[in-house]
Amino acid sequence: MSVLSPLERIRFHLAGERRAIARAPLAFTIVASVALVCASLAFHARRESNALRAELAAYKEKLSGASADEAKAALDALEKEVSALEARLKPRRLAAHQRQVIAERARPPAGTQYALAVVHEGGCWDCPQYAADFSETFRSIPGWLVSNRVAMGLPERPPHGLLAILVGDPAHLSAQESTLLRALQAAAVEFDIAPAPSGTDKGPELLFAATPPQ
Numbered sequence: 064m065s066v067l068s069p070l071e072r073i074r075f076h077l078a079g080e081r082r083a084i085a086r087a088p089l090a091f092t093i094v095a096s097v098a099l100v101c102a103s104l105a106f107h108a109r110r111e112s113n114a115l116r117a118e119l120a121a122y123k124e125k126l127s128g129a130s131a132d133e134a135k136a137a138l139d140a141l142e143k144e145v146s147a148l149e150a151r152l153k154p155r156r157l158a159a160h161q162r163q164v165i166a167e168r169a170r171p172p173a174g175t176q177y178a179l180a181v182v183h184e185g186g187c188w189d190c191p192q193y194a195a196d197f198s199e200t201f202r203s204i205p206g207w208l209v210s211n212r213v214a215m216g217l218p219e220r221p222p223h224g225l226l227a228i229l230v231g232d233p234a235h236l237s238a239q240e241s242t243l244l245r246a247l248q249a250a251a252v253e254f255d256i257a258p259a260p261s262g263t264d265k266g267p268e269l270l271f272a273a274t275p276p277q
Contacts, residue, residue, distance in 0.1 A: 154189035157196035161250040169246035171206035177239040178208045178266030185215040187273035194271045221255045221272050229259040229268040240267045
């Protein structure tokens with residue numbers, strides 16, 4: 064038996080309330096209450112954004128004393144918001160073809176070992192799996208030694224809030240840093256380059272941060 068995601072449950076409730084409006088306009092008070100619950104669920108699914116909080120307040124105002132037709136229009140608008148939210152909340156993953164490109168382009172020279180630290184921000188909802196995708200990919204390549212850790216609080220966030228490659232000196236990349244950057248570029252992985260906080264002689268770090276709020 065499949066388990067519905069929070070957004071799928073919201074869609075299910077919206078469909079049910081639309082049918083309820085068509086059958087029993089006088090039950091609008093109940094309909095409006097459930098619509099507000101759906102809006103609240105959507106708000107909790109995107110805690111980082113203040114925009115949905117304002118939208119939820121607007122729904123409350125619109126539904127106060129509204130007619131059945133107005134309630135249906137409000138539900139239609141909320142369903143569109145859920146669709147947009149669903150697109151924004153799609154977890155970041157490393158696709159199969161990207162894994163293959165990285166595996167082909169990131170091979171160290173024979174007899175060489177490269178170290179790589181994979182770090183993800185604690186509290187980031189999709190970072191653990193996204194970071195694991197990279198860890199698994201590099202561990203599958205002979206010559207890469209991969210370590211993992213979680214960072215609670217980032218002193219400096221990647222400019223684009225996605226992935227940062229921390230290197231010893233961005234102006235003078237080592238052989239393994241150059242190999243890493245070229246492989247990720249070939250795989251069309253978006254990233255920023257930044258110096259490691261205190262420099263590093265143990266190899267580059269992949270830092271996965273939360274996507275900035277919309």
